[in-house]
Amino acid sequence: MSVLNTITRLWRFHGGLHVPEHKAESNSAAIEALPLPAQLVLPLQQHIGAAARACVRVGERVHKGDALARADGYISAALHAPTSGTVVAIEPRPVAHPSGIPVLSVVLESDGRDEWGPNSLPTPIEDYLRLDPAYLRERVREAGIVGLGGAAFPTAVKLNAEGAIRVLVLNAAECEPYITCDDRLMRERAHAVIGGLLLMRRALGVKDCIIGIEDNKPEAAAALQAALEQFADDAEDVLLQQIPTLYPSGSEQQLIRVLTGVEIGRSRRPVDSGILCQNVATAAAVHDAVTEGRPLISRVVTVTGSGISTPRNLEVLIGTPLSALIEYCGGYTPRAARLIIGGPMMGLALPGDDLPITKGMNCVLVAGADDVSAPEESMPCIRCGECMNACPANLLPQQMYWHARAREFDKAQQVNLFDCIECGCCAAVCPSHLPLVQYYRFAKTEIWAAEREKKKAEQARARHEFHLYRLEREEAEKAARLQAKKSAAQQRGHEAETPAADPKQAAIAAALARAQAKKAAAKAEATAGESSNELSPEQLEKLAAARARAEAKRLAATQTAGEAANDATAALSPEQLEKLAAARARAEAKKAASAPAQANADAAPALSPEQLEKLAAARARAEAKKAASAPAQANADAAPALSPEQLEKLAAARARAEAKKAASAPAQANADAAPALTPEQLEKLAAARARAEAKKAASAPAQANADAAPALSPEQIEKLTAARVRTEAKKAAQEALAAATAAVAALDADAQEEAPTASPAAEATPAPLTEEQLARLAAARARAEAKKAAQSGKPASSDQEQ
Amino acid sequence: MLSAVFALTLLALTFGLLLGFASVQFRVEGDPLADRLDAVLPQTQCGQCGFPGCRPYAEAMARGEADFNRCPPGGQAGIEALAAVLGVEPKPLDPENGVEQAAMIAIVDENVCIGCTLCLQACPVDAILGSAKHMHTVISQECTGCGLCVAPCPVDCITLQPVPATLATWKWPSPLISANAQQEPARAAA
Amino acid sequence: MQFATTTSPHVHLGNSVGRVMRRVVYALLPGLLALVWIFGPGVLVQAAIAVSTALAAEALMLTLRGKPLGRFLGDCSALVTALLLAIALPPLAPWWITVLGTGFAIIIAKHLYGGLGYNPFNPAMIGYVVLLTSFPREMSSWAAPLTLHGSTPDLATTLALVFGERSAETLDAVTSATVLDLLRTQIGLGHSVTEVRSSPVFGLLGARGWEWVNLAFLAGGLWMCRQRTAAWQIPAGMLGALAVISTLFWLVDAARFAPPWFHLFSGAAIFGAFFIATDPVSASTTPRGRLIYGAGIGVLTWVIRSVGGFPDGVAFAVLLMNIAAPTIDQYTRPRVFGARA
Structure with a gap:
């Protein structure tokens, strides 16, 4: 037996108000399409959930219906181009939000042709009622449909509750005063509304549907009835139910209560009760998405109020500026006093009309001064209880008010603050004219903020505890090492007399010597410093021997740092390496996501191909971010000992990054290459670098160090590049090692967090360092120092070279 | 007379024994005071209170060696929470320890950073990522804004900046405040 | 703009x-x-x-x-x-x-x-x-x-x-003297209620003359409840409780205790129920709480009139229940929409 047969009566909810309806102003004229605006602004966050991720670039041409942004996460919605044109900017723009914080938006300049792309429309489906539910849901998801009643919750997510739902409720109540867009839509497109309802019913696998419509819309009800008859057998078990007009019967919870008697509160989700509620405009959008393949690119908006010349309903492209709607409706009248998005009970008052229409906007209300309450001075609460009588959630608004006002947020929660639906009934009847709803919103956001802070404090505590533990462990390890070394040295003292007998020590000394040489050279002339790298190994060793003793002091000073790096890396197990890579990738991603600042991509040593690929992708993204946002310095470092394929990929990624950088930034570019490149690669790389360098030389008067050599012959460049590549590789190796030290600390902390998106196992385990590595390490250090000296001492050394 | 004295003494003894027994038998093993104080502290680990971190400060307060109004990051709300745990009247923040201010986050100017790793060592929550000779970066989610990394930096490339508000973290102002501060904006002439 | x-x-x-x-x-x-x-x-x-x-x-x-x-x-x-x-x-x-x-x-x-x-x-x-x-x-x-x-x-x-x-x-x-005064002194002197009520100051329901005043207050009070200016629960609770408790005692001992209609229509019962007890600032605010609050005033009024030291007890009863109002509110919160009963 159908559940519908058991519905023999309508139910009541507590409270509610009869608010002057003001529907007649706008519900007599048919919906008109607004002319194509010149520019559309599409915020990436127009829905509940995660913001969409833009998938177009500035300057790209798009067709009508092409995806501009993809859903980022489960609860998110895609965004499509409402018309054809060019993406002129992707930047933060103001949206209709009380904070006034700008939101990243795609700005689309219309080309006036309004043409659909060849691929922007999926195949229309005629026989949609026989389709596979999963496919239907996919189509809804692709179309970027969100709840059009105002809440803008992604519809596809709601439709995923297949099997859990017994009754599908279609919300046609439209209880807010002034708004008539659903009324007109039902009158004019009842067939699409019913079609969408049946589609969603199919997607959910539900049999019973109830359409709840307030009894002040008889024409719309008649149109729906006629459409239901058209569908005949397909529309079986759909009940059209007229309900008494009482604000807020269009609220999901209250509508479900009136129609079914079931109360859905905070402690019970609609799904738990087997009931799902969808708005009529959403149903029509679902219908269009499936039968025409048309994504959600427009919606019906009511433009009304005594502050507007000719109130009416408009079919508006998402992203259209409000001012275009106002203008089309004849502009403001002299009475215009308040610009409200949504209805007068729950709408948001805006300071101006230079904002775009988003998916969730159903009404633009320009109220006259006498239609809305003046921001009156409030009197003290006299505890009359009118608010309590009006509350549809059966709360005690005045007690919530007292606690919110006194900042006793825990007590406010005890009197069920979070059951408040912010319908505004309490404030509308308050004899003291208290801004009650604002008090509740204030209390809610304060509570959320306190919860975030508490979470952050917990996290900080854990990290600090680990920090202390790490320090302790390092201390212990260092002591142990010192002990070991001491005994080893004693042993060696018996065996041999040579001061540099220990190969490790010798290598370090040699390296230091080289470094010192370089430093000196760099101070004098940078090119000379570079060339010192081309000394033969024997020469170097000789030099080292000579310098070694003189550098004994330096050795002592730097030993600590070097040791730390060595030991940390040496101690890394494959798992740790994996974690390291993952941690770094996450850090990068976080950084890229969060900061409009400089991005910094580092490569880990001895990466597997998969890792490399990921890394390259991550880097490319970071670079893109950087290019897009910051006139800042980019710095990409490569890993040593890469395989040819790896290198190729890396080079490609880098080339892209370089191109971007060159294109966008009046900044210094600094690209470093990996060792052991093939000649062709080197050539390519050199060419790219030359270009970058040229740019740099041209643009940055300051700080261009010894890297710039635009006038060199190709061979010279090749040589120079090779040399540089070697140094860089060394530097990278050294960096990677040292980075390991820091990152190892983060590892365990990170491991405590949720499992990262694990990368495949790292291939290589860095063994204790070879001589060569040590040499590189020292050289790198020296070179960096040289640079530093050059930077701080001589701002423009490159100019001299040219 | 004697019997009354005897009866009263007996009663006193009985109840005294009962109470003594109950206090041993039903002792509630409450959280040690330091733990409860530590739970209220903001965990910035900034050391503005004069102790090397929040935990040492909590322990000092629990021992009665430190006053509870020495935590600027916790602000007045934090002092009130501490006072509630200690069961005393709140008092204003000691200005010697600093002033209450909005939540901050450390930002490394990567053009200037020379990769000295000094800030890495200073960070109490390991929120700075980087390696020697390579510029460092702050993991913004982990940073507590304690400012301990600012002083060690030899090139002054670290600055504390207020945490930017987002749509997700934005808070409605209290109507009490906005009623005082905000007058109805004058409508511009149409 | x-x-x-x-x-x-x-x-x-x-x-x-x-x-x-x-x-x-x-x-x-x-x-x-x-x-x-x-x-x-x-x-x-x-x-x-x-x-x-x-x-x-x-x-x-x-x-x-x-x-x-x-x-x-x-x-x-x-x-x-x-x-x-x-x-x-x-x-x-x-x-x-x-x-x-x-x-x-x-x-x-x-x-x-x-x-x-x-x-x-x-x-x-x-x-x-x-x-x-x-x-x-x-x-x-x-x-x-x-x-x-x-x-x-x-x-x-x-x-x-x-x-x-x-x-x-x-x-x-x-x-x-007011009737409540008279009743108190006469009963104190050992007269029965019926004897006392034969005095000319007593009318059909309560005190002579006062009946009409109270009926006029009742009319105004009912209008106020209809306008929702006053919460109906408070007068209903107070008059109901006063009626119930006076009926009970009157049935037990009609000689010592006055009948319910006398209690309702003399003194400040009606006036207090509709105009004093319903002052929202000092009254209880939840629907059930208001009933309890009103009933408390009714019972206290009867107690003070019958066994207390003052002839009429409405004022004291209201003040005593004012003290209890916050506590009553605390324990009579309505079931929130959607919460399990």
Whole structure:
């Protein structure tokens, strides 16, 4: 037996108000399409959930219906181009939000042709009622449909509750005063509304549907009835139910209560009760998405109020500026006093009309001064209880008010603050004219903020505890090492007399010597410093021997740092390496996501191909971010000992990054290459670098160090590049090692967090360092120092070279 | 007379024994005071209170060696929470320890950073990522804004900046405040 | 174009504190007229004194507290307090009684507790109780009703009594003990209720003359409940509880305890139920809480009348239940929408 047969009566909810309806102003004229605006602004966050991720670039041409942004996460919605044109900017723009914080938006300049792309429309489906539910849901998801009643919750997510739902409720109540867009839509497109309802019913696998419509819309009800008859057998078990007009019967919870008697509160989700509620405009959008393949690119908006010349309903492209709607409706009248998005009970008052229409906007209300309450001075609460009588959630608004006002947020929660639906009934009847709803919103956001802070404090505590533990462990390890070394040295003292007998020590000394040489050279002339790298190994060793003793002091000073790096890396197990890579990738991603600042991509040593690929992708993204946002310095470092394929990929990624950088930034570019490149690669790389360098030389008067050599012959460049590549590789190796030290600390902390998106196992385990590595390490250090000296001492050394 | 004295003494003894027994038998093993104080502290680990971190400060307060109004990051709300745990009247923040201010986050100017790793060592929550000779970066989610990394930096490339508000973290102002501060904006002439 | 950005809701249905208070005044009018008819113009004289004192005291306190005069004087709350107190006082009470009571009500019971909306006790009843306990003689000399003497004191006599010298003879000529007073003393002397009620001061239901006044207050009170200016639960709870408890005891011992209709229609029962107990500021606010609050007043009123030291107990009962109101609210929160019962 159908559940519908058991519905023999309508139910009541507590409270509610009869608010002057003001529907007649706008519900007599048919919906008109607004002319194509010149520019559309599409915020990436127009829905509940995660913001969409833009998938177009500035300057790209798009067709009508092409995806501009993809859903980022489960609860998110895609965004499509409402018309054809060019993406002129992707930047933060103001949206209709009380904070006034700008939101990243795609700005689309219309080309006036309004043409659909060849691929922007999926195949229309005629026989949609026989389709596979999963496919239907996919189509809804692709179309970027969100709840059009105002809440803008992604519809596809709601439709995923297949099997859990017994009754599908279609919300046609439209209880807010002034708004008539659903009324007109039902009158004019009842067939699409019913079609969408049946589609969603199919997607959910539900049999019973109830359409709840307030009894002040008889024409719309008649149109729906006629459409239901058209569908005949397909529309079986759909009940059209007229309900008494009482604000807020269009609220999901209250509508479900009136129609079914079931109360859905905070402690019970609609799904738990087997009931799902969808708005009529959403149903029509679902219908269009499936039968025409048309994504959600427009919606019906009511433009009304005594502050507007000719109130009416408009079919508006998402992203259209409000001012275009106002203008089309004849502009403001002299009475215009308040610009409200949504209805007068729950709408948001805006300071101006230079904002775009988003998916969730159903009404633009320009109220006259006498239609809305003046921001009156409030009197003290006299505890009359009118608010309590009006509350549809059966709360005690005045007690919530007292606690919110006194900042006793825990007590406010005890009197069920979070059951408040912010319908505004309490404030509308308050004899003291208290801004009650604002008090509740204030209390809610304060509570959320306190919860975030508490979470952050917990996290900080854990990290600090680990920090202390790490320090302790390092201390212990260092002591142990010192002990070991001491005994080893004693042993060696018996065996041999040579001061540099220990190969490790010798290598370090040699390296230091080289470094010192370089430093000196760099101070004098940078090119000379570079060339010192081309000394033969024997020469170097000789030099080292000579310098070694003189550098004994330096050795002592730097030993600590070097040791730390060595030991940390040496101690890394494959798992740790994996974690390291993952941690770094996450850090990068976080950084890229969060900061409009400089991005910094580092490569880990001895990466597997998969890792490399990921890394390259991550880097490319970071670079893109950087290019897009910051006139800042980019710095990409490569890993040593890469395989040819790896290198190729890396080079490609880098080339892209370089191109971007060159294109966008009046900044210094600094690209470093990996060792052991093939000649062709080197050539390519050199060419790219030359270009970058040229740019740099041209643009940055300051700080261009010894890297710039635009006038060199190709061979010279090749040589120079090779040399540089070697140094860089060394530097990278050294960096990677040292980075390991820091990152190892983060590892365990990170491991405590949720499992990262694990990368495949790292291939290589860095063994204790070879001589060569040590040499590189020292050289790198020296070179960096040289640079530093050059930077701080001589701002423009490159100019001299040219 | 004697019997009354005897009866009263007996009663006193009985109840005294009962109470003594109950206090041993039903002792509630409450959280040690330091733990409860530590739970209220903001965990910035900034050391503005004069102790090397929040935990040492909590322990000092629990021992009665430190006053509870020495935590600027916790602000007045934090002092009130501490006072509630200690069961005393709140008092204003000691200005010697600093002033209450909005939540901050450390930002490394990567053009200037020379990769000295000094800030890495200073960070109490390991929120700075980087390696020697390579510029460092702050993991913004982990940073507590304690400012301990600012002083060690030899090139002054670290600055504390207020945490930017987002749509997700934005808070409605209290109507009490906005009623005082905000007058109805004058409508511009149409 | 720049618009004001207020928060939702943007419409208001037009209710205001002033409107609520003015409705209380309108609802008092029938009872006030009945009082004039039965007891003469004394009540109007008292009302005039009380209202002018209240407004002066209110203006003084608002000025001292730095509150806007226009907005807060316009809310009529002081007017309501003054009228309630004036009705509760004997019509022929000397002027300084009224001034003292009203001043105490406004300055101490209202403003020293934080002004409108913050007073935990009903200010009019605080004023009344202070007078009752300080000046019991002046407070118990009620004017004799029309039906007893065949005439009421004229305006000149009234003014002379209120403002002038009060000789014992003139006072005795126009006043009489209230029925509740009489009942208490006579029962104390060992007479049965039936014997006492044969006295001419008793009418069909309650006290002679008072019946009509109370019916007029009942009419005004019912109108106020219909307008939702007063919560219906409070008078329903109070009168219901008073009726139930008096019926019970009357059935047990009709000789010692007065019948329920007597309790309901004499003294301040009706007036208190609709106009005193329903003061929202000091009453309970939840629906169930209001019933309990009202019932508590009803029971206490009966107890004080029957076994307490004062002839009428409404004022004390209201003040006692004011103390209990926050606790009642705490335990009578309504079930929130969607919460499991």
